[in-house]
Amino acid sequence: MKNSMVVIVERKDFQNLFDVLSKRGYQISGPTLRDNAVIYDNISAVEDLPVGWTDHQEGGRYRLEQTNKKSLFACVVGPHTWKKILYPAEHTFIQVKRNGSKLEITSAEKKPPKSALIGVRPCELHALAIYDKVLKDGPYPATSYLQRRQDLFIVAVNCVNPGGTCFCASMNTGPKATSGFDLALTEIINNDRHYFVVETGSKLGADLLKEIPNKEAGIEETQTADKALQKAAARMGRTLDIKGIHDLLYRHFDDPHWGEITKRCMTCGNCTMVCPTCFCVNVEDTTSLDGRQAERLRKWDSCFTVGFSYIHGGSIRATETSRYRQWMMHKLSYWQNQFGTLGCVGCGRCITWCPVGIDITEEAAYFRKNDK
Numbered sequence: 001m002k003n004s005m006v007v008i009v010e011r012k013d014f015q016n017l018f019d020v021l022s023k024r025g026y027q028i029s030g031p032t033l034r035d036n037a038v039i040y041d042n043i044s045a046v047e048d049l050p051v052g053w054t055d056h057q058e059g060g061r062y063r064l065e066q067t068n069k070k071s072l073f074a075c076v077v078g079p080h081t082w083k084k085i086l087y088p089a090e091h092t093f094i095q096v097k098r099n100g101s102k103l104e105i106t107s108a109e110k111k112p113p114k115s116a117l118i119g120v121r122p123c124e125l126h127a128l129a130i131y132d133k134v135l136k137d138g139p140y141p142a143t144s145y146l147q148r149r150q151d152l153f154i155v156a157v158n159c160v161n162p163g164g165t166c167f168c169a170s171m172n173t174g175p176k177a178t179s180g181f182d183l184a185l186t187e188i189i190n191n192d193r194h195y196f197v198v199e200t201g202s203k204l205g206a207d208l209l210k211e212i213p214n215k216e217a218g219i220e221e222t223q224t225a226d227k228a229l230q231k232a233a234a235r236m237g238r239t240l241d242i243k244g245i246h247d248l249l250y251r252h253f254d255d256p257h258w259g260e261i262t263k264r265c266m267t268c269g270n271c272t273m274v275c276p277t278c279f280c281v282n283v284e285d286t287t288s289l290d291g292r293q294a295e296r297l298r299k300w301d302s303c304f305t306v307g308f309s310y311i312h313g314g315s316i317r318a319t320e321t322s323r324y325r326q327w328m329m330h331k332l333s334y335w336q337n338q339f340g341t342l343g344c345v346g347c348g349r350c351i352t353w354c355p356v357g358i359d360i361t362e363e364a365a366y367f368r369k370n371d372k
C-alpha cells in the first residue's frame with residue numbers, strides 16, 4: 001500500500017486489537033491450542049493464542065513445547081489452513097423436500113459472518129492469492145468463497161521463528177508479508193520488552209489502528225524487526241530450488257523414482273488436506289432413506305483417491321505412482337501452465353503431516369541431482 005505506516009503496539013495493549021475487531025462485528029479466528037496441536041478456530045482474547053508455546057516440525061513429526069518466553073506467535077503453521085473458514089470441508093448448496101407430489105427446493109447457503117483472521121503467515125497470504133485467482137477471479141467463481149472473502153480483515157504475522165519444514169524463502173513467499181493484509185505484525189521480545197512492529201496494508205487497517213494505543217516506530221525498533229526477519233530467511237528448515245522446476249519435472253515424467261516414492265506413500269491424502277492451496281472438491285447428492293429429503297453438497301476431495309479421476313469405465317490414475325506424480329507435478333509444473341504461478345507456497349505442512357515423512361523438497365532435489 002502506498003503511504004503505509006509502521007507503528008509500535010506494546011504487548012499490554014494487544015488485547016485492544018481483539019476488542020476493536022469484535023466491536024466492529026468481526027468474528028475472529030486465529031491460532032489456538034487443541035489436542036496437542038495449534039489449530040485455527042474462533043478466538044476472542046490474547047489468552048486464546050498459544051501463549052508461550054513453540055513447535056518442532058520435521059518430516060512426519062510435530063511436537064509442541066512450552067517455553068519460558070511469553071510469545072504469542074512462536075508456533076508456525078499447524079495442520080489447519082484458512083481454507084477451513086473460506087472454503088469449508090463441507091458446504092451444502094441446496095436442500096430438497098418432498099411435499100406430496102411437489103418438490104420444494106431451498107438454498108442452504110447462509111450469509112457467512114464478517115471474519116477477521118489473526119496470525120496469517122506470509123506463505124498463507126500467497127496461498128490466499130492463489131485461491132483468489134482460482135475461486136474468485138477465475139472463469140467459475142465460487143459464490144460461497146466470494147461471500148467469505150469480501151469482508152475479510154487480515155492480520156498477518158511475519159515469521160521470526162521459521163519451522164523445521166518451512167521453505168518459504170526459496171519460494172519467494174516469506175518470511176515477511178509484502179501484500180494482501182490489512183495489518184502485518186512482527187513480534188519482538190527484547191530483554192524485558194515485548195512489542196509488535198505493525199505495518200498497515202490497507203485503509204481499513206490504518207483506520208482500525210487509530211483505536212489501538214500505538215506510537216510511531218523508531219529506527220532502532222524497525223531495524224530490530226528487519227534483522228530478525230533476515231535471520232529467519234537464512235535459517236529455514238528446508239530449501240527447494242525452483243529454477244526451471246517446471247521443465248525439470250517434465251523431463252522426469254517417466255523416471256522410475258516415482259515408483260520408489262510410492263513404495264512409501266500410503267495415498268492417505270493428508271498432504272492435500274493440510275495444503276493451503278489444494279482446492280479440489282467433489283459434489284455429492286444425498287437422499288434420506290424414506291426418499292423425502294435430499295441435499296447437494298460440496299466436500300473436499302483429494303487427487304490421492306482412486307475415485308477422484310474416475311470417468312465412466314474406470315479411474316484415469318489407477319496406480320499410487322500416477323497419483324503421487326500428479327500431486328507433485330501439479331504443485332510444481334502443471335500449476336504454472338494453468339495459473340502462471342507455482343502451486344506450492346513452501347509452508348511445509350505436507351512434509352510435517354505426511355505419516356511417513358515424504359518430503360517434496362527432497363524429491364525435487366532428487367530429480368535435480370539426477371538430471372542429465
Ligand code: SF4
Nearest residue numbers: 265266268269271354
Ligand atoms: S505423500 Fe504422505 S501424506 Fe501424501 S498421500 Fe502419500 S503418505 Fe499420505
Ligand code: SF4
Nearest residue numbers: 275344345347348350
Ligand atoms: S505443497 Fe506442501 S509445502 Fe507446498 S503449499 Fe502445499 S502443503 Fe505447503
